[in-house]
Every structure is written in C-alpha cells, then in structure tokens.
Amino acid sequence: MSATRLLVLGVVRMHGRAHGYMVRSELLSWGADEWAHIKFGSIYHALRQLAKDGLLKSTDIPDWPGRVDYELTPPGEEEFYRLLRDALRQGNNRPDMLGAALVLLPALSREEAIALLRERIASLSAEQGELVARVDETAGERPQRAHIRELLGLWEHSAASQAHWTEALIGRLEAGAYVMAGDEKDA
Template sequence: MSATRLLVLGVVRMHGRAHGYLVRSELLSWGADEWAHIKFGSIYHALRQLAKDGLLKSTDIPDWPGRVDYEIAPPGEEEFFRLLRDALRQGNNRPDMLGAALVLLPALSREEAIALLRERIASLSAEQGELIAKVDETAGERPQRAHIRELLGLWEHSAASQAAWTEALIERLEAGAYVMAGEEKGA
C-alpha cells in the first residue's frame, strides 16, 4: 500500500480538479514531504500512473502547454476509500500510511471513522498480545540473544501507546471534533 497513492488520490478528490503543482503545494502544506517522504517527482509519476490505471481522468490544457489537470474517476474513488479504510483499520502500520489516513479522515462519516478506529484498536490489541507472548518465549532463550526481548518490548509498548492514542481520538470524534463527511461546517 502506498501513502503517495492515497495522498494524491485524496488531494485530487478534495479539489475536484487538480494539476500537479496544486497537488504538490497541498501536500507540502501538510508537511507530507517530511512524514510521508514524498518527493516532487513521485507526485507527478503517481498522477500519470493513476491516470494510466484509470483511477484519474487527465485533461491537457490547450492554453497552458504542458499542464495536465486531473479528476478522480469512479474506480479512483473506490480505490481512495479502500486505501483510506485499510490505513485506518490496520494496527501498527507504517507511520506514513497512518499520517495519510489522518489528514484525509474527514472524507469519511463520523460513524464510519469511529468504527474503523475501533477495528484499529482490536488489531493493535491482538498484535500486543502476540508480542507479549513472543517476549515471554524469548525469556528462556540463550543469554546472548536476550537483548532481542528489548525490540519486542519496544513494539509491544508502541502497540499499547497507539491503542491509547486511538481511543482518545475516538473520544474526540464522539464529542464532535472535526467536520466529517455529510456534516455542515459550523454545525
């Protein structure tokens, strides 16, 4: 799964019609170049590839040589929501995917976002249990490998921390934080 793919689809969808520079500017304003490690060339490559795959419609602008505008196609809308939902529901996934899902969170209804985040907590809890079992398993292993428990402990701690953070996000959403899909601003 690609954070770049999700982010580019999300920005084009958000704007309705967008060209590469607009997508790039939006992603830069979110700091995605830092947390998602998106390079300028990868944005343009993603736009062309998404159009080639039929997920975006491309239009050459005759009055502006070299400019191509993009709109999301129905299959692109489906792919966007599939990627967004997967990134939210999966437990201890890559930080770039979670970051992409969070900046695009308002594309979902409040109810769906909360349900997906609850799936995330279940995934993190299962992962945490598996890691605790592995730490216990390695406890009796050879002393020269005992330090491996530290890595497993770090992962277990990370899963627990992410679950607590996700629960707090759910509480904020349940309390009405953020304007979500289907809601009016200021309502």
C-alpha cells in the same frame, strides 16, 4: 500500500480537478514531504501511474502547454476509500500511511471513522498480545539473544501507546471534534 497513492488521490478528490503543482502545494502545506517522505518527482509519477491505471482521468490544457489536469474516476474514488479505510483499521501499518489517513479523515462520516478506529484498536490489541507472548518466549531462549526482548518490548509498548492514542481520538470524534463528511457545516 502507498501513502503517496492515497495522498495524491485524496488531494485530487478534495479539489475535484487538480494539476501536479496544486497537488504538490497542498501536500507541502500538510508537511507531507517530511512525514510521508514525498518527493516532487514522486507526485508526478503517481499522477501519471494513477491515470494509466484508470483511477484518474487526465486532461491536457491547450491554453497552457505542458499542464495536465486530473480528476478522480469512479474506480479512483473506490480506491481512495479502500486505501483510507485500510490505513485507519490496520494497526500494523507504517506511520506514513496512518498520517495520510489522518489528514484525509474528514472524507469519512463520523460514525464510519469511529468504527474503523475501533477496528484499529482490536488490531493493535491482537498485535500487542502476540508481542507479549514473543517477549516471554524470547526470554527463555538462548542467553546470547536475550537482548532481542528489548526490540519486541519496544514494539509492544508502541502498540499499547497507539491503542491509547486511538481511544483518545475516538473520544474526540464522539464529542464532535472536527468537521466530518455528512456533518452539517453550519452546526
């Protein structure tokens, strides 16, 4: 899964119609160049590839030579939601994917976001259990490799920490934090 793909689809979706510079400006305002490692060229490559894949519709702007505007197609909308949902529900994804999902979280209804985050906790709990078993197993193996337990322990600690953070996010969402899809804007 690509964070760049999710982010580019998300920004185009937010604006309804966007050109490369607009997508880049939005992503830079979120700091995505730092946490998702998105480079200027990768945005334009993603836009062209998404259009080639039929997920975006491209339109050349005659009064502005070289400018191309992009809009989501129905398959692009489906792909956006698939990537967003997968990034939220899977506990073992990369930090850039989770970051992309978090900045696009308001595209989901509150109820769906909470349900997906609960799936994330289940995934993290399963991962944590597997890691604890591997740490215990590794401890009994060859002494010259016993230090590998530290890496497995780090991963187990990370999974536990992510589960704790996810529980707190669910609590904030249940308390009404953030404007989500379907919320009344003036409430």
